[in-house]
Amino acid sequence: MKKIIISCVYLLVLLIMASTVFAGPPLPLHSVEGSGGILLTNSAFLVNPSEDDKVFGLPSAGATYVNLGNGRHLEAYTMTETLWGRLELGYSFERLDLGDLAWDLETATGIDIHEDSVELHNLNARVLLLKEGDFGQSWLPALTLGVHYKQNSNIEDIDRRLLGTLESAGIKDEDGVDVTLYATRLITSLARPLLINVGLRSTEAAQTGLLGFTDDRKTVLEANFGVLVLDNLVIGGEYRQKPDEYTRIPGLIEDEDDWWDVFVTYVVNDHMTVSAAYAHLGDVLNHEANSTYGFKFKLEL
Numbered sequence: 001m002k003k004i005i006i007s008c009v010y011l012l013v014l015l016i017m018a019s020t021v022f023a024g025p026p027l028p029l030h031s032v033e034g035s036g037g038i039l040l041t042n043s044a045f046l047v048n049p050s051e052d053d054k055v056f057g058l059p060s061a062g063a064t065y066v067n068l069g070n071g072r073h074l075e076a077y078t079m080t081e082t083l084w085g086r087l088e089l090g091y092s093f094e095r096l097d098l099g100d101l102a103w104d105l106e107t108a109t110g111i112d113i114h115e116d117s118v119e120l121h122n123l124n125a126r127v128l129l130l131k132e133g134d135f136g137q138s139w140l141p142a143l144t145l146g147v148h149y150k151q152n153s154n155i156e157d158i159d160r161r162l163l164g165t166l167e168s169a170g171i172k173d174e175d176g177v178d179v180t181l182y183a184t185r186l187i188t189s190l191a192r193p194l195l196i197n198v199g200l201r202s203t204e205a206a207q208t209g210l211l212g213f214t215d216d217r218k219t220v221l222e223a224n225f226g227v228l229v230l231d232n233l234v235i236g237g238e239y240r241q242k243p244d245e246y247t248r249i250p251g252l253i254e255d256e257d258d259w260w261d262v263f264v265t266y267v268v269n270d271h272m273t274v275s276a277a278y279a280h281l282g283d284v285l286n287h288e289a290n291s292t293y294g295f296k297f298k299l300e301l
Helices: 002-017 101-109 155-161
Strands: 060-069 072-083 087-097 117-130 142-152 175-187 194-205 213-230 233-240 259-269 272-280 292-300
Antiparallel strands (some): 117 142, 142 175, 259 272
């Protein structure tokens, strides 16, 4: 936890130092995990890289709310800073309301877990390996490699009170590292510009880390697209494959399902975007989270 606090303070200093840099367009957005992307998935484009070979781009901050139904919701608070136009540093704090899971667990086991939510910290570093159209090749997509450290601050305490039930199901750790590789291409030869992002993620996370981490690493597919139907309006969709590497606990912790959503983003001005999404997340813990909705706000300071 001390390392996380130090890292967050360092990133905040970077944000303050960069506050006088010339503003750029407020795209891409922030994913809930704090990297440049949409809502559930990323983009190879970095968030607001610097112009004219300056070190700092404009810092960005965001907030996301997702209603999961059954009295549950997910909140995410994100910030990023891009250095030298090549290195994106990001942080996200996620809080998932557990709804009636604590009651269901106590009913099934007689154990009070003393928690009504879980909290996940995400520290991200992404490097732009190739810019779109590098080496004079117009067909070449942007390519970005990311490393994402995740730490769940209270899942081990919950499992300890459950006498190792989660560990027996394969959820063994409170932290883990994801590695992502994303390619992005903006197609401008159509009637309206089309942005396509495709990525791979190597992960041990259960429910993106909100349920902890297994010992089984798996590589999964992620993708999204967006159409600029107007110069200030983007409509698109996302798909995120999930690893599903733990054993379900019937009625309490169900299997992971792949996620998808459709979204709309309105560019308010050169500093601000607001987004809304309709999502299908399948089983999340003890209930389905289909026909869910979320809102995102992003500001470049």
